[in-house]
Amino acid sequence: MNNVVLSEELSQISRLFLYASMAIYTFAFLADALNLASRASQNKDARARATVTEKAGLFFLIFATVLLAIGVVLRAISVARVPWGNMYEYAITGTLTIAVIFLIARIFVKEIQFVSLLISGFALLTLGAATTLFYVEVASLMPALQNYWLIIHVSVAVLATAFFNIAAALSVAYLLKTAGWVQKSKLAFVKGMNRLFGSFPADNKLERLSYRFNIIGFILWTFTLIAGAIWAERAWHRYWGWDTKEVWTFIIWTLYAGYLHANATRGWSGKRSAWLSLVGFAAVIFNFVVVNLYFKGLHVYSGL
Secondary structure, three states, rough: OOOOOOHHHHHHHHHHHHHHHHHHHHHHHHHHHHHHHHHHHOOOOHHHHHHHHHHHHHHHHHHHHHHHHHHHHHHHHHOOOOOOOHHHHHHHHHHHHHHHHHHHHHHHHHHHHHHHHHHHHHHHHHHHHHHHHOOOOOOOOOHHHOOHHHHHHHHHHHHHHHHHHHHHHHHHHHHHHHHHHHHHHHHHHHHHHHHHHOOOOOOHHHHHHHHHHHHHHHHHHHHHHHHHHHHHHHHHOOOOOOOOHHHHHHHHHHHHHHHHHHHHHHOOOOOHHHHHHHHHHHHHHEEEEEHHHHHOOOOOOOOO
């Protein structure tokens, strides 16, 4: 590691690309919001514009993701390693992975286009937190992280998080579509929301899609747990030590295992299933933000 050349200047250029991607993600968010508003309108001309705004939202989402990818690559070059050494790097890489997985999934599953607003919104929030709260200057990895298991363990964890995020977005769409107060209300604004949610895929379709994304995420998270234990044995000569991060990784695994078990054997479906999916993703966010910032342990690598 002594011959590694670090470049804070290049990292700042990377940061500029992240800011640019945030600006374009904002346009994607606004276009998606306008698309949904057009679908909720009773005006035929407004509904006709929905296709245009949908295409615009997709274009901005792709453009923003390309800019983000350049920013992530430049950060990797600036630190001469994979950009997964702290919360800032994990956040920008995770956001990129979520966007890419969503765009790829959108090719094969057209129905998920309705949660594009949530994906671009989540990207904005995450990148905003990363660039303002989590940013750290370039630095070499601590000895425990200087291992090829970093690439294996963290890459799979990032992928799992991406699938959990899309599943959570689909669960939110399901809960909005099936909200009783929306369906029964006589207020004009709420009726517009009802028309909007009525344009979403069928209830059972949203539920199945969320379930499938969660299955893939769970498989990847299981591998994350196993790979983490193997890496821990290599680094600290024990597979499990009840470290805070280890415990929360297992809690997340348990929540999603319970979600899948309840769906498969207990007949849990509908709103209970959707809420359990959201609880699982909330645990993922808690593990990333709160555990890294406010708990101590061998796995806490916030860099702050």
